[in-house]
Amino acid sequence: MSVLSDAPVRPVAGPIPVKIVIAGGFGVGKTTFVGAISDIAPLTTEAAMTSYSEGIDDVGDVTTKTTTTVAMDFGRVAVDQAIVLYLFGTPGQDRFGFMWNDLIQGALGAVVLVDSRRIEDSFPALDYFESRGVPFVVAINKFGGNMFHSLEDVREALSINPAVPVITTDARGRSAVKETVLSLLDVVLHRALARRSGAE
Amino acid sequence: MDPDVTAVRPFLERGRALSSPPDASGEGHPHTGVRAYAITRGRxxxxxxxxxxxxxxxxxxxxxxxxxxxxxxxxxxxxxxxxxxxxxxxxxxxxxxxxxxxxxxxxxxxxxxxxxxxxxxxxxxxxxxxxxxxxxxxxx
The missing domain is CATH 1.10.10 (Arc Repressor Mutant, subunit A)
Incomplete structure (x- = not known):
């Protein structure tokens, strides 16, 4: 992108934005999770997301393009002098699960928050990230210390790849949220290192 | 959802309302999309x-x-x-x-x-x- 030729040359490099996605069922604590680590109170934005459905409505055997406006909460963390980490919560409703492409574009990975009493609420997110090869960790939100199932039971119920970390977190606690984000970044880094050594 | 939602493409929103189930999320939103569309000069x-x-x-x-x-x-x-x-x-x-x-x-x-x-x-x-x-x- 060229700017006007008389625009001043910046003496220092600008900010480097990076993004992760916080997914999970409605009411699982995504916005709380974002707010626990964000420098700013979580903001809400609206985006139009497009989906395609085939032959399921009255107009017959045609592909229908549907645009829905969905709300997303997000936060921002200044990680160092340049890196700015954005955390985007996915829209909570299941039926938006197939509209996340725009949101996930360029994201490092995802945290899938799980309420162990409503494990099935996380299935759309797991399906989505698995099918697209997006790195993710599963974090069971303890809601103030209460765990209703063991980690192994949850892992089995979710039937996810053994390589995917399943951890507990507390969406209200800054250090727990930090550890959860770090476990995701660890997965991302290991993938990057594996690809690099594979390329050599 | 925030009731203050602004639709981006109002004609699509209306089209969806005709062919979608009544629980579709656009329901009840003020259709201020004309303005949003005007901001972008129709693009x-x-x-x-x-x-x-x-x-x-x-x-x-x-x-x-x-x-x-x-x-x-x-x-x-x-x-x-x-x-x-x-x-x-x-x-x-x-x-x-x-x-x-x-x-x-x-x-x-x-x-x-x-x-x-x-x-x-x-x-x-x-x-x-x-x-x-x-x-x-x-x-x-």
């Missing part, structure tokens, strides 16, 4: 692609010209005058959909009133950046 696609997290800052030229910009053009330049803000933050703070910010900001970029800081390409393979990011988060 739904931007000349430059901006991600949700792409950050924007006013250039010196933009700062000088901010007062002469109308509506969202001026708001965007003024908001990201003192510090770079992401497309998503501009959208949230101006209460307009991300798609509108994308289109308007792309124009401002092309005209040299804003500069952009894009996410790193292939960031998932950037071991140096990832290492820095991890160290930074650990130190928070």
């Amino acid at each position: 739904a696609h931007a000349s430059v692609h901006l991600e949700f997290e792409t950050m924007l800052q006013a250039t010196v030229v933009g700062r000088d010209a901010a007062g002469a910009q109308r509506f969202e053009r001026g708001d965007i330049v003024r908001l990201c005058d003192s510090e770079p803000l992401s497309v998503a933050e501009l959208s949230a703070r101006l209460h307009v959909p991300i798609g509108v910010v994308r289109v308007v900001a792309a124009d401002l970029l092309t005209e040299g009133l804003l500069e952009s800081f894009h996410p790193t390409e292939n960031v998932a393979d950037d071991v140096l950046l990832l290492t820095r990011l991890i160290a930074g988060v650990r130190a928070l």
Whole structure:
């Protein structure tokens, strides 16, 4: 992108934005999770997301393009002098699960928050990230210390790849949220290192 | 959902309402989409692609010209005058959909009133950046 030729040359490099996605069922604590680590109170934005459905409505055997406006909460963390980490919560409703492409574009990975009493609420997110090869960790939100199932039971119920970390977190606690984000970044880094050594 | 939602493409919203189940989320939203569409001068696609997290800052030229910009053009330049803000933050703070910010900001970029800081390409393979990011988060 060229700017006007008389625009001043910046003496220092600008900010480097990076993004992760916080997914999970409605009411699982995504916005709380974002707010626990964000420098700013979580903001809400609206985006139009497009989906395609085939032959399921009255107009017959045609592909229908549907645009829905969905709300997303997000936060921002200044990680160092340049890196700015954005955390985007996915829209909570299941039926938006197939509209996340725009949101996930360029994201490092995802945290899938799980309420162990409503494990099935996380299935759309797991399906989505698995099918697209997006790195993710599963974090069971303890809601103030209460765990209703063991980690192994949850892992089995979710039937996810053994390589995917399943951890507990507390969406209200800054250090727990930090550890959860770090476990995701660890997965991302290991993938990057594996690809690099594979390329050599 | 926030009742203050602004539809980006009102004709699509109406089309959906006709063919979708009644629980579709657009229900009850004021259709202020005409205005959103007017802001973007009728275009739904931007000349430059901006991600949700792409950050924007006013250039010196933009700062000088901010007062002469109308509506969202001026708001965007003024908001990201003192510090770079992401497309998503501009959208949230101006209460307009991300798609509108994308289109308007792309124009401002092309005209040299804003500069952009894009996410790193292939960031998932950037071991140096990832290492820095991890160290930074650990130190928070």
